[in-house]
Amino acid sequence: MLQMEDAVKLLQEQVKPVTETEELSLLEGVGRVLAEKAKAAMDQPPFPRSPLDGYAVRGEDTQGANEEFPVGLNVVGKVCAGEVFSGVVGEKEAVRIMTGAPIPQGADTVIRQEDSDRGERRVQIYRESRPYENYCRQGEDYQAGTELLKAGTVLKGSEIALAASLGLDRVKVYRRPEVAVISTGDELVNPGERLMPGKIYDSNRYYVTGRLMEKGISPVCSCHCGDEPEEMAERIRQLSPQVPFLITTGGVSVGEKDIIHEVIRILGARQLFWRVAVKPGAPTLAAVFQGTLMLCLSGNPFGAAANFELLARPVLERLTRDPGWTLKRQRVFLENDYQKPAGARRFLRGYVKGERARISAGNQASGALSALLGCNCLIEIGQDQPGARMGDEVWAYLL
Amino acid sequence: MLQMEDAVKLLQEQVKPVTETEELSLLEGVGRVLAEKAKAAMDQPPFPRSPLDGYAVRGEDTQGANEEFPVGLNVVGKVCAGEVFSGVVGEKEAVRIMTGAPIPQGADTVIRQEDSDRGERRVQIYRESRPYENYCRQGEDYQAGTELLKAGTVLKGSEIALAASLGLDRVKVYRRPEVAVISTGDELVNPGERLMPGKIYDSNRYYVTGRLMEKGISPVCSCHCGDEPEEMAERIRQLSPQVPFLITTGGVSVGEKDIIHEVIRILGARQLFWRVAVKPGAPTLAAVFQGTLMLCLSGNPFGAAANFELLARPVLERLTRDPGWTLKRQRVFLENDYQKPAGARRFLRGYVKGERARISAGNQASGALSALLGCNCLIEIGQDQPGARMGDEVWAYLL
Numbered sequence: 001m002l003q004m005e006d007a008v009k010l011l012q013e014q015v016k017p018v019t020e021t022e023e024l025s026l027l028e029g030v031g032r033v034l035a036e037k038a039k040a041a042m043d044q045p046p047f048p049r050s051p052l053d054g055y056a057v058r059g060e061d062t063q064g065a066n067e068e069f070p071v072g073l074n075v076v077g078k079v080c081a082g083e084v085f086s087g088v089v090g091e092k093e094a095v096r097i098m099t100g101a102p103i104p105q106g107a108d109t110v111i112r113q114e115d116s117d118r119g120e121r122r123v124q125i126y127r128e129s130r131p132y133e134n135y136c137r138q139g140e141d142y143q144a145g146t147e148l149l150k151a152g153t154v155l156k157g158s159e160i161a162l163a164a165s166l167g168l169d170r171v172k173v174y175r176r177p178e179v180a181v182i183s184t185g186d187e188l189v190n191p192g193e194r195l196m197p198g199k200i201y202d203s204n205r206y207y208v209t210g211r212l213m214e215k216g217i218s219p220v221c222s223c224h225c226g227d228e229p230e231e232m233a234e235r236i237r238q239l240s241p242q243v244p245f246l247i248t249t250g251g252v253s254v255g256e257k258d259i260i261h262e263v264i265r266i267l268g269a270r271q272l273f274w275r276v277a278v279k280p281g282a283p284t285l286a287a288v289f290q291g292t293l294m295l296c297l298s299g300n301p302f303g304a305a306a307n308f309e310l311l312a313r314p315v316l317e318r319l320t321r322d323p324g325w326t327l328k329r330q331r332v333f334l335e336n337d338y339q340k341p342a343g344a345r346r347f348l349r350g351y352v353k354g355e356r357a358r359i360s361a362g363n364q365a366s367g368a369l370s371a372l373l374g375c376n377c378l379i380e381i382g383q384d385q386p387g388a389r390m391g392d393e394v395w396a397y398l399l
Numbered sequence: 400m401l402q403m404e405d406a407v408k409l410l411q412e413q414v415k416p417v418t419e420t421e422e423l424s425l426l427e428g429v430g431r432v433l434a435e436k437a438k439a440a441m442d443q444p445p446f447p448r449s450p451l452d453g454y455a456v457r458g459e460d461t462q463g464a465n466e467e468f469p470v471g472l473n474v475v476g477k478v479c480a481g482e483v484f485s486g487v488v489g490e491k492e493a494v495r496i497m498t499g500a501p502i503p504q505g506a507d508t509v510i511r512q513e514d515s516d517r518g519e520r521r522v523q524i525y526r527e528s529r530p531y532e533n534y535c536r537q538g539e540d541y542q543a544g545t546e547l548l549k550a551g552t553v554l555k556g557s558e559i560a561l562a563a564s565l566g567l568d569r570v571k572v573y574r575r576p577e578v579a580v581i582s583t584g585d586e587l588v589n590p591g592e593r594l595m596p597g598k599i600y601d602s603n604r605y606y607v608t609g610r611l612m613e614k615g616i617s618p619v620c621s622c623h624c625g626d627e628p629e630e631m632a633e634r635i636r637q638l639s640p641q642v643p644f645l646i647t648t649g650g651v652s653v654g655e656k657d658i659i660h661e662v663i664r665i666l667g668a669r670q671l672f673w674r675v676a677v678k679p680g681a682p683t684l685a686a687v688f689q690g691t692l693m694l695c696l697s698g699n700p701f702g703a704a705a706n707f708e709l710l711a712r713p714v715l716e717r718l719t720r721d722p723g724w725t726l727k728r729q730r731v732f733l734e735n736d737y738q739k740p741a742g743a744r745r746f747l748r749g750y751v752k753g754e755r756a757r758i759s760a761g762n763q764a765s766g767a768l769s770a771l772l773g774c775n776c777l778i779e780i781g782q783d784q785p786g787a788r789m790g791d792e793v794w795a796y797l798l
Binding site for chain 2: 042045046047051052053079081082083099101102113136140141142148149156158159160161162163166167168169185186187188190192193195197198199201202204205206207210211214222227253256257258301305330354355363365366367368370372373375
C-alpha cells in the first residue's frame with residue numbers, strides 16, 4: 001500500500017502555489033503571506049538620534065567634568081523629538097535635547113540631564129562623556145537598501161511593525177486560495193436539525209472547515225451531499241472552476257454506499273491513489289478533476305481528522321505558501337503504554353509537553369471523536385510494532 | 400523598583416473577565432471562547448452501529464464457520480447508513496448492512512463481507528464471529544448527559560466538530576473586549592505619509608495593533624496623538640466608556656515631552672505604578688481612569704514590544720478569558736554568550752527550538768526594531784547577572 005510520505009508527494013505535485021496577489025492596508029495584512037520583498041528606502045533611524053533627555057554636546061568639551069569640577073556650557077537651543085535644530089553645536093556649546101530628537105550637527109554625544117544642573121541658558125555638566133556615548137547612529141537599526149522582509153514572509157506583529165517603520169501603508173500579499181469542503185453520507189444531518197432514527201449529526205465537515213477557518217481560510221462551500229453519485233458529481237463540476245482544492249469526507253471504502261468511486265468514474269477524474277498505509281483513515285482517495293485536486297477522506301471522524309492533518313495540511317502549505325500549515329513533528333518519550341496488533345502504521349491521539357508525550361486514555365477508535373479533545377498531537381506507532389511502551393521514543397505530529 | 404510579576408498582579412486586579420456573551424453560528428465561533436458548557440443530549444453513537452460493510456447476524460449462528468464448512472444464513476433485509484431495519488434478526492438469519500448503519504435488533508455482531516460469498520438472498524459465512532465483535536456499542540464515544548465542553552473552552556477544529564456531533568448549530572461565546580491603542584510623539588508620522596526631517600514612521604502602534612489582530616482583536620481605535628496633553632486626555636475621556644483596556648506608547652520617561660504624567664494629572668486618573676524593574680521599557684506606567692485600565696508603554700520600539708508581551712498579555716488573558724494570550728515560559732540552554740552590565744533584569748530577543756535558545760545577534764538596543772524579525776522568544780538575563788554564557792540555563796518567554 002502507498003506510504004503516507006509518497007501520498008503527500010503525489011498530492012503536493014498536483015497543486016501550484018498561489019500566484020494571485022492583492023494589495024491591502026498594512027493592518028489588513030496581519031496573518032497574510034507577503035508577495036514582494038520590502039527594502040528600506042532610508043536609514044533607520046534616518047538621523048543620529050538622542051537615546052535620552054539631556055544636552056547634545058561635543059564630547060571633548062566635557063573632559064574632566066565631575067561633581068566637584070563641573071564644566072559650564074552655553075545652551076544655544078533646544079530640540080524635541082520631531083524637530084530639527086538647524087544650527088551647529090560649537091565649542092563649549094550645548095543644545096537641550098529630548099529623547100528621539102536628531103542630534104544637532106557638531107555634537108557627538110548626549111549628556112543625561114541627571115548629570116547636569118539642568119540649566120536653561122547655561123548648563124553645568126557633572127560627568128564627562130566620550131564621543132558617540134549616548135548616541136544612536138544613523139542607520140543603527142537598518143540601512144537604506146537593506147532587504148528587511150522577503151516575499152513569502154508571514155506578516156505577524158513584528159513584521160507589521162517593521163513594515164510600518166519603512167513607511168509602508170499598503171502591502172501586496174498572496175490571495176487566500178479558494179477551498180471547498182463536502183461531507184457525504186445519507187446518515188448525516190446538519191446540526192440544529194432534528195435527528196431521526198438511524199441518523200447522526202455531521203461532524204467531519206465541521207472539523208475540516210473549523211481547521212481551515214482557524215488559519216483564516218473560509219471555504220467557498222462547506223456543505224453536505226447525500227449518497228447520490230450524480231448529484232455529488234454535479235456539485236463538483238460546479239465547484240471545480242473556482243477551487244484548486246476540494247476536500248470530501250465519507251464514501252471511500254468498499255461498500256455499495258461508498259459513492260466516491262462512482263463519482264470519480266462519472267466525472268472522468270484521474271485517480272492519484274486509493275488507500276494509504278495508515279490507520280485510521282486508510283481508504284483515503286485522491287483524484288484530479290479539471291485541475292482541481294480532490295482529497296477524499298474517510299467518513300470515520302478520527303480517520304477524517306487525522307488525514308486532514310497528515311495529508312491536507314501539506315497541500316495547504318504548498319497552495320497558500322503559509323508555513324503555518326506545515327505539519328511539524330518531533331521525537332518524544334512516551335509516558336504510557338499502548339497495545340495494538342502489529343501491521344498498520346498507527347496514529348493515536350496524544351498530548352505532548354516538552355519532550356514527553358502521553359497517549360490519550362480516551363476511546364482511540366476511528367469512529368470516536370471525543371478522545372480528540374485536549375489533544376495537541378498525533379503519536380505515531382510504526383508499522384511493525386505491536387504497540388509502544390512507556391519510555392519509548394516515538395514521533396509526535398503537532399496539531 | 401516594582402518587579403514585573405508584581406506589576407502583572409496589579410494590572411490583572413484592575414480588569415474583570417468579560418461577561419458579555421453573544422450567540423454565533425457554530426462556524427462563526429471558531430477561535431472564540433465558549434460561554435456555557437455543552438452536554439450530550441444523547442448517546443454517541445445514538446444506536447449500536449456497524450463499523451464495516453457486511454452482514455448483521457447472531458454470533459452464535461456462525462460458530463464453527465470456516466472456508467471449508469461455511470454456515471448458510473437467510474438474508475432477510477438490508478440496511479444502509481441513515482436507515483433503520485425495523486425487523487428483528489432471528490435464528491439463522493442475516494441482514495445485509497453497510498458501514499454506519501444501525502445494527503438491527505437480534506443481531507449481536509457483523510460479519511465482514513470479505514468473509515462471505517456476498518449472497519443476496521442466502522449468504523455463506525466463512526468465518527465465525529463472537530458476539531460484539533465488529534460492533535460499535537451505543538454511547539461508545541460519549542454518553543447522554545456527559546459534559547463534553549466546559550465554559551471557557553476555546554473553539555478550535557476538534558471542539559467545533561464535537562459541538563456539531565452534539566447537534567449544536569449555534570454557540571454562546573464571550574464577546575471580544577474592546578481595546579484601544581494610541582501612540583504618542585510629535586516625531587511620529589503615519590506610514591504612507593511623507594517623512595519630513597526629524598520625523599520617523601510610527602511602528603509601535605502597528606506592533607501592538609498587529610499583535611491584537613493576530614489573535615482576533617480589532618481595536619476600536621488605533622491612532623496616533625501628538626504631544627499635546629489636553630488633546631490626549633480628551634481622546635482618552637472619549638474612549639474610556641467603550642474600552643476596559645487602553646494601551647499607549649511613548650511619553651512615559653522624564654523629559655518635558657513625556658506627556659503621559661501630565662495626561663494622568665489632567666484626567667485625575669489613579670496611577671497604579673510607574674517604572675518596572677525590567678530592561679527594555681522600564682518607564683512603563685499604568686493608571687486607571689473611570690474603570691479603564693491604561694497601560695502606557697515606552698516609546699522605544701523594543702521597549703513597547705517587550706512590555707506588550709510581558710505586561711499587556713496577562714491583562715488580555717484575564718480580560719478575554721482566552722488562554723491563547725497566556726505568556727508561557729520554559730527553561731532553555733543558551734547556545735551563545737551575551738555580555739551586559741549587571742543591574743537591570745534584561746529581556747533579549749531570541750530564538751528557541753526545543754530546549755535550546757540563541758540570543759539574536761542583531762542590534763539588541765531598545766530603539767532597534769529589526770532584531771525582532773525571526774525571533775520567537777524573549778530570553779531573560781537576571782538582575783544580578785553580568786550576562787550569560789553558552790550552556791547557561793535561562794528562561795525563554797515564548798512570543
